[in-house]
Amino acid sequence: MNHLLRELGNWIDVRVGYSETLLPMLRHPIPRAADGPMGWWYVFGSASLTFLLIQILTGIGLSLVYVPAANEAYESLVYLDYEHPFGWFLRALHYYAGSGMVVMLLAHMTQVFLHGAYKYPRELTWMVGVVLLLCTLGMFFSGQILRWDPDAYWGLAVAGSMAGRVPVIGPWVVHALLGSEIIGAAALSRFFALHVFVIPGALLTFLVLHLWLVLRCGISAPPAADRPVDPATYEAEYHEELRQGVPFLGDAMLRDLFFSAAAVIVVVAIAAVVGPKGPTGPPDPTLGGANPRPEWPFLWLFALLALSPPAAETFIMLVFPVVVIGILFLVPVVSNRGHRAPSRRPVAVLAVIVIYTTLGALTYLGVTAPWSPEMRAWTSAAIPTDVVERSSPLELQGSLVFQYKNCRNCHALEGVGGRRGPDLTTVGTRLTRDQLIDQVSNGTPGGGNMPAYGKQMSPAEMTVLADFLVSLRPSGQPPAKVWSSSPTTRP
Amino acid sequence: MASRHTLNGFVLALGALLAVGCDWPGKPDPGTRQRAAEELTSFVPLYRQHCVGCHGADGQQGPAPPLNDPLFLAIVPDAELERVIRRGRRGTPMPAFGIEAGGELSDAQVTALAQGLKSHWKSDEKLDEPLPSYLPADGDDSTRQPGDRERGATLFAVACAGCHGENGRGGEGSDANNAIHEPAFLALISNQALRRIIITGRSDLGMPSFAGKDGRPDDFSTLTSPQIDDLVALLAHWRDEQGQLANPHTSNVP
Structure with missing residues (x-):
């Protein structure tokens, strides 16, 4: 049997020549230093590649059932979730492996950046990598659209509105993206084409280029503080390093395989335990209760846009992404020589910390979305029972007014309710009765966050509401007082 | 031999995992299947969405009169219960929930709520006092x-x-x-x-x-x-x- 297989291999090799092409590629030498414990820094790129393979396989599986038509897409996903054997798992795996791919890409880029591996002669490898990141994010966005639920629908609405702000060619861009001026069947078809043909085609093409560049330029050695990069001498030094190198086909490849396998196990476990994401509801734009959210890689942008003043919106939508992508692209052009070790590049390390802290904080805000009212809180969030138990008849009436005038949609009590305005659990210790009535009647001065409710409340409602709000104090705490600064009366 | 046993155990465990595959926690529960909002006609989720805010989590200890009250449920006529949910109670903060009165709930949902209140919280015990009429x-x-x-x-x-x-x-x-x-x-x-x-x-x-x-x-x-x-x-x-x-x-x- 073995003999037969070897014969077959030889037969193919004579015609294809893989032992002269493919095997040397796999056996290409890598610096010895990258083979020790430091080698674990080099596993993220291949893990992204592994996830891409999972995405292709699960994507093919999903495309066998998914119907990219506006009237059936949602139903076909529901069918996958509830009827088709393991359809739910396929969907979950496709989602979490995609998420894993983004995580691994970010880890890979961060490692390459921190180790200065993008410097001479690997500048182009980095730039192509940036394109691959953009392709992956494009896959994430277009994949979300295919879910064809309210998140997808409103995600498209936001994308369309953003594209529409592009000067001069805006309407044309919108039409190209949506296939129409409105969101409908054509838009779904276009995003299906993007997700299944256009972006994957680009992704695979650039991936081949990326891998070729990796082979061509070689794996960079781990950075050493005493060996800065000088393009004039780098090639010679690197060749010297490779002379004592080890073949990739060995421990290095095993390390990659081990890490990829571990990452896949984690993703499979998450998919099996957490299950598929969505679809959240039918894509009916008339449903009032929809609370759309972008996918997690875009939550930071969602937060940034929500928290920025309206005047900055167009800048953040159109200029900011160009600037960010431009900076990413130009990183190796700006610094393609000099030190690689993080210990000698404090600004680079600081930049990574600042960027991830900012992205993390914005993503957290995007998850909690404290700027959106909670539209169902007034009927679904109970008044805390300890408040009810200590309330007088008037204060009970006040808490009813608090609920049915929708105060709760923006103001939490004991942490439950909207978060757009402050939590009012102890507001009675902060504002006096007069201040409360003024705030409710007139809202935030200068057209701020809180609308004026003066004309929407009867005197009775205002009275009991003020009673209720003043009563919102921890037991034993006196109501807030005003300390007047008026001049003392003279005798 | 020990490693052979370990391997067998591993294969067995994997097989067991696959056998119970249908019960993996991630598998979507048909009960949580998304429906159009007006298709939801079971009492508990409707009550949680629309009533808890004022009438309390268990129909008690909210600012509005308790609905989880056997005496109230014994005397309130079914039609009146439905009417108040649908049209609201004039002169009180109770809003109208029926679609025709500007609310969100379909006829079937209003009926489900009204009937659910009685089936969930009405006591089977006979209240021995001669009860006053609700209206x-x-x-x-x-x-x-x-x-x-x-x-x-x-x-x-x-x-x-x-x-x-x-x-x-x-x-x-x-x-x-x-x-x-x-x-x-x-x-x-x-x-x-x-x-x-x-x-x-x-x-x-x-x-x-x-x-x-x-x-x-x-x-x-x-x-x-x-x-x-x-x-x-x-x-x-x-x-x-x-x-x-x-x-x-x-x-x-x-």
């Missing part, structure tokens, strides 16, 4: 007398003043803030809501029912339906005394 018009209309506030005032002194104070101006000590002779309080509660509270009390907040003896003097006797009319007449009179704080649904909202 005042529920008797023989021809012989029925309207409530009399003079008689109501006498009754109030016996049945209510212990906690609500003389003339409803607030009691003493810990009852000091129990005043109900308050323009704002009365402006936001209808006669029917007053009648209901007098009948059922608020068992969740310690207010006795029409028959409860707790905290009431020895000469108190169970309130009759006409006596409840009298008490409501008294409170309505207190409300009418103050013109400027009108009913929220008819007041200065244009």
